[in-house]
Amino acid sequence: MTGSPRALAAALLLAVLSLVSCSTVPTSSPTVQITQAPARVVDAVGIEPLPPEPGASPEGIVRDFIDAAASTVRRHPVARQYLAPQVRESWSDDGISVIGTDIALVTTDEGAVTLTANLIGTVDTRGVFTVAERGVVTRDFRLEQVDGEWRITNPPEGLIMLEPDFRRLYDPVNAYFLDPTEQRMVPDPRYLIRGESQPTALVERLIEGASAPLAAGVRNPLSGVQLTRAVTVEGQTATVELSGLPPEPSPRLAQISAQLVWNLQQLDQPRISSVVVLLDGEPVTPGGVPRLQTVEDWASFSPDIVPVDGVGHYIEAGSLRTLPGGEPAPGPAGTGVYGLGSAAIAADTGTGRLSFLTGVRTDPGGATLLAGQYGGELTPVLGAGTLSAPTVAGTRTEAWVVRNGSEVVRVPAGGPPQPVAAPTLPGLGRAEVLQLSPDGVRAAVVVDGQDGRRLHVGTVVRSDEDGSVVLRDLRNVTPTLAQVIDVAWADSGTLLVLAGDEGEDRIVPYSVRVDGWGLTPVSTSGLPGQPTSLGVAPTRQPLVSAEDSIWQLVGGTWVTLVRGAEPLPGTAPFYPL
Structure with missing residues (x-):
């Protein structure tokens, strides 16, 4: 076997990047619907959308409502300002439809706007992407005047997000599980919103398990384990506190440690190079690995040996x-x-x-x-x-x-x-x-x-x-x-x-x-x-x-x-x- 896993990953990334002549999803692709569990982000991160402009047309309200999906603030309060009062609080933002940038907005009647766009795919509440069949999505919006301003009365379940905004706000990561021989990590692609909550969100995804298409083919050492508090990151070291394991969990504890290290070390914001695993408040060092575990300590689990x-x-x-x-x-x-x-x-x-x-x-x-x-x-x-x-x-x-x-x-x-x-x-x-x-x-x-x-x-x-x-x-x-x-x-x-x-x-x-x-x-x-x-x-x-x-x-x-x-x-x- 060759090289450290981080070196292998870096070499592979370099090789793949050298292949690329462009890096956008074709605009002819179908639309993506993306849903994600409520984010832990409370404050705005990056470019935040603007509230409705006075006197905006129905088409302008629908267009700006779509732009307002590109927010990391919980419950998307700016997007709700584009909605009529009777649906403002009940509207669910748990899902996202990601669409291409070539969109058409047409007023079909007074207070009625039709959106047509390329559909790219769907991402569920666990960050799992499913590519859509080739085609377009059409969505009819109804609006009414509230105090002289147009507002949407029938918002879609979940968000509609432009593909460039999705790329800007969401990071592609892998949730790693074990193959049936327990030799290698198996990637399960996920898309997580950027920010300090990402390490916690990723560990929560691991505990929830693999995506539906992959679950029957892999093993999850973290199944049934509880995360007792949010993952903390100091410098480049993440600390993960767990409970719910039997008194003598080896070799499962070694697999859990390897799984956590391989997952967390891929994150860039914040950058993580080592992981401390605590079980019921005590650090674990299965197989004599150091308290600060790195991917080199678990190189044998590399997905790409x-x-x-x-x-x-x-x-x-x-x-x-x-x-x-x-x-x-x-x-x-x-x-x-x-x-x-x-x-x-x-x-x-x-x-x-x-x-x-x-x-x-x-x-x-x-x-x-x-x-x-x-x-x-x-x-x-x-x-x-x-x-x-x-x-x-x-x-x-x-x-x-x-x-x-x-x-x-x-x-x-x-x-x-x-x-x-x-x-x-x-x-x-x-x-x-x-x-x-x-x-x-x-x-x-x-x-x-x-x-x-x-x-x-x-x-x-x-x-x-x-x-x-x-x-x-x-x-x-x-x-x-x-x-x-x-x-x-x-x-x-x-x-x-x-x-x-x-x-x-x-x-x-x-x-x-x-x-x-x-x-x-x-x-x-x-x-x-x-x-x-x-x-x-x-x-x-x-x-x-x-x-x-x-x-x-x-x-x-x-x-x-x-x-x-x-x-x-x-x-x-x-x-x-």
Whole structure:
């Protein structure tokens, strides 16, 4: 395993930022509805809205009411001033609809205004974002005159907020939970309002548990624990006071400590570098960690650990090759004897050494999955008419494929193939690509259905009772992308996608959070043609195949694997996990 978690996170962030050519959600995206539990913020933070102007028109009142949503003051008192007295106190501001900046306000009758805007998505009271289906939102406002001034009589439940205001006021953070093997933190994206209450709000979210789509696939050490007072921050040290644990909670206490440290250390306002955990008023130091715990003390729980020798691999004329110089991989697979068209490699979870190799060979009669020891001989383990490229995760030595576009199958190292139930897949279409997240808790699936090739993300749920595995709740996370051809995990919470550019007839890369927020085009500078497949892993440079050659992204430009040399021929790049 490589590097400290903070160094890994910083390197990954740098890599992702280098990909970005712009950082806005497309205005053609659907609207976002966001709800959040009552904030602890009492005083205004940043730019606060203005009260109604005397003599404002109905359209002006509606427009300024939307602007007044951009406030951090509890109960949004300025926004309430735009409402008629009979609804002013009863109006609930618990939800937010985030809309694009291209809005239209039209007076349809005296005291009636219709709002039309792009809908981006929804965020619930726990800060969980759900991307909306592509389209627009229409909202009819009714107004009446109160003492000669127009006021709204039918305000929507929750706030309507412009996307730039949402970005300004809310920080994207991760609520980290544990994968079922209890090896890694699994990110559950949340959006928390900025301010000093953020550490407390995040810990409260952890205690409440994971979001509905993810909850069945993760474990929460903080379940049932009570936060006895607000999280305090002095300097860069946060103190978390808990109760409700049994007298001898190990190893759970170690997991709780790791969970709190990994969550709080990501916050910037205030900046937190160490955490003190108090249980019933006494500091805890599980496993001999210092009283001031840091992420380095719990580095083994990093969500984005990669194998030390996990260099990039790709396929050339059926043979498995390695970066940077295109050398043959060890063993028969590197000679081309198996005629592979795609492959995946899993590392041993204990040693981190590359151990399990799977590859797909396609012949006129169908496709075959081969598996075996990395560097050793491979044997056929599964046949089908078609097989997707294999995929692995960093927490288990097993590979997954899709057989004949409809059946998900997993192949444990040294074991027979086993079916994976995917109850929501048949209604979507034919699965062309499947990629497990590094932690193995999620799967990204490219499905060819009625509306084209779409990207869905589902949760992997494993039963402790009978060992069955289910891929649940597949949901479209990029509704504005219709021509998706490939996907890979840049890290445990970020996807890279190859998809059609709506403005031009070409395939380009995109970056997007696993919940669908922040869809961002990635630079194509330097590429000789359209990319056809991609490979990426945490802290690793993204790879693509374009014009049957391999390219890597460095500093926002795609370059050859060896600087100054000709591009190496190849396809289907990937990194071991």
